[in-house]
Amino acid sequence: MKIKSIILENYRNYKNLELIFDDSRNIIIGENAQGKTNLIEAIYLTAFAKSFRTNNTADLVMFGEQSGRVSTDIISEDIDKNINIIIRSDGKKMIKKDGKVIRKTTELLNNIVVIIFSPDDLRIIKDSPERRRAFINRELSQIRPGYYESFRKYNDALKQKNAILKGYFNLKKKTFTRADNLSLNDISPYDNSRQYNEEMLDVFDKQLADYGYEILRYRKEFVDMLSTEASEIMAKISGGKEKLVIEYKTACDFITGTEGREILYKQFYHNREKDIYNGYATLGPHRDDIEFYINGKDAKKYGSQGQQRTIALSLKFAEIRIAKQILDEAPILLLDDVLSELDLERQRFLISEIDDVQLFITSAELNDEVIKDLRGGTLFRIEEGTVTRVDKY
Ligand SMILES: Nc1ncnc2c1ncn2[C@@H]1O[C@H](COP(=O)(O)OP(=O)(O)OP(=O)(O)O)[C@@H](O)[C@H]1O
Ligand SMILES: [Mg+2]
Structure with a gap:
């Protein structure tokens, strides 16, 4: 290319x-x-x-x-x-x-x-989870066409779910003091549309489970490949002294296979009261992160600036190798x-x-x-x- x-x-x-x-x-x-x-x-x-x-x-x-x-x-x-x-x-x-x-x-x-490497990328280890998610999203969108579609649809559903949750949250602010732990049942006397909203939350949670499943599947596969490739490169740069492991971090229960989506849906469903309390969707791949370990230690907390830069450099090489493997x-x-x-x-x-x-x-x-x-x-x-x-x- x-x-x-x-x-x-x-x-x-x-x-x-x-x-x-x-x-x-x-x-x-x-x-x-x-x-x-x-x-x-x-x-x-x-x-x-x-x-x-x-x-x-x-x-x-x-x-x-x-x-x-x-x-x-x-x-x-x-x-x-x-x-x-x-x-x-x-x-x-x-x-x-x-x-x-x-x-x-x-x-x-x-x-x-295209793989881009700019000074911002050197800070990826220290940066916010959002930046690390953006990094995965960018790479996967290019090499896995199915990923981008799932990601887009997931975000559409998430926006709509959050709008409903925010509605509850604003109602809560009007009706209750901050310390109150509000549930759907508490809201019912004040909100005639509760049943409708409950049904809509179901619809969106099902969509989030379907697309979220795809996102998690692609991301886990990608991060596993990253970990393998980047650790090889890191070992080469450090003369074998530094062993790098990269892990995908999620609070979602994820298993591959036919029940995977159902399990995710149930988890979203059980998390609903918490979402309502917070006023936004608190669980899902939109909250996930990647973690980097050098010789078993969290590189974000314990890595030196030099080590963090070397990881960033290794990541870029790993991306190139993965793109080559997948795209030929x-x-x-x-x-x-x-x-x-x-x-x-x-x-x-x-x-x-x-x-x-x-x-x-x-x-x-x-x-x-x-x-x-x-x-x-x-x-x-x-x-x-x-x-x-x-x-x-
Ligand atoms: N829409 C625009 N129309 C005209 N000029 C623009 C526009 N947007 C940015 N510029 C100009 O482009 C220049 C910046 O270019 P660029 O960011 O490519 O610089 P650079 O060569 O990468 O510099 P550095 O080494 O500092 O990174 C600035 O002078 C800026 O004013
Ligand atoms: Mg510049």
């Missing part, structure tokens, strides 16, 4: 840019605020139909313009494809694949699989400004371990030793949204 070329029009600080990329290594050098991340973001947009920096499409359109465009020629599964994304300052966007409009994000997601094709790796955050030894490890993956690296400057390790590729220099291609080095 490769990106052959890109055209940017009125995208962020690029008025008009056309670049042909190297098949293996693309090194993008520039001072701060020149447009390095903007270029990486445009590639990311081609893969995910959204940015990793903003949820607002309008931000991507060059200041003062009505619309912008990112058009990318790619090759995946030995087929040439074009992805053309029009973004508008009213926040709307239109995506075309080979000239035909794509309506569902799933149709875009597995055309080009190498993904594309975007390294935005991450080298400067790693020591020279880890930088060199990173570069030397990546061989058959098309790589995009941005940096303010590159160490000479790292340049030597890169063995070929194309160097681009960016200055205020203008890119000059420096010859092969």
Whole structure:
């Protein structure tokens, strides 16, 4: 899988840019605020139909313009494809694949699989559970098309369930003091719609159990694979001293097989009073987390900053390997400004371990030793949204 070329029009600080990329290594050098991340973001947009920096499409359109465009020629599964994304300052966007409009994000997601590594990712161990869930969601959406659909439907059901629970919660605030532990029965005299709500909660809990089951199944499989691959890489970086184990953490009773969904539903049902008390759905994969252990110790609590960074680095390599196994094709790796955050030894490890993956690296400057390790590729220099291609080095 490769990106052959890109055209940017009125995208962020690029008025008009056309670049042909190297098949293996693309090194993008520039001072701060020149447009390095903007270029990486445009590639990311081609893969995910959204940015990793903003949820607002309008931000991507060059200041003062009505619309912008990112058009990318790619090759995946030995087929040439074009992805053309029009973004508008009213926040709307239109995506075309080979000239035909794509309506569902799933149709875009597995055309080009991109793994991004930015300074934020280095903090994944210390960050909030939400960030770690976002990491799994992002990766699985690309490599398991079924995942994205289940995830989307789960979230729809969750939103509706939470709206009902919030209704109860507000009623409780009006009627009871804070210390009261409110149950459905307590509410009944004040709420004529109790039976209706109860039925709706059943409907949503059934949907949450069905889609939640799929989500849990995919996530557990993925985290098991991550653990195997990342621990191998971690052992390599640490000279065998550090044994990494990654675990998926959930309060859900999960078993695979035909009863799996029913068991989840029952658990959601039994958790209902607690949900009502809190005013939101307190149980489900939307509350889960991943945990990292080094030599048996929780890396979030006890790991040094260096160890945590090494885990993050191992995770990225593991992702690449898993994507390769599942897709039978190498993904594309975007390294935005991450080298400067790693020591020279880890930088060199990173570069030397990546061989058959098309790589995009941005940096303010590159160490000479790292340049030597890169063995070929194309160097681009960016200055205020203008890119000059420096010859092969
Ligand atoms: N919608 C937009 N229209 C025009 N310019 C924009 C828009 N959004 C961002 N910019 C400009 O793009 C520049 C930032 O680009 P970018 O984030 O790619 O920088 P960078 O080269 O990655 O810098 P750093 O090394 O600091 O990360 C800023 O000058 C910013 O004002
Ligand atoms: Mg940047």
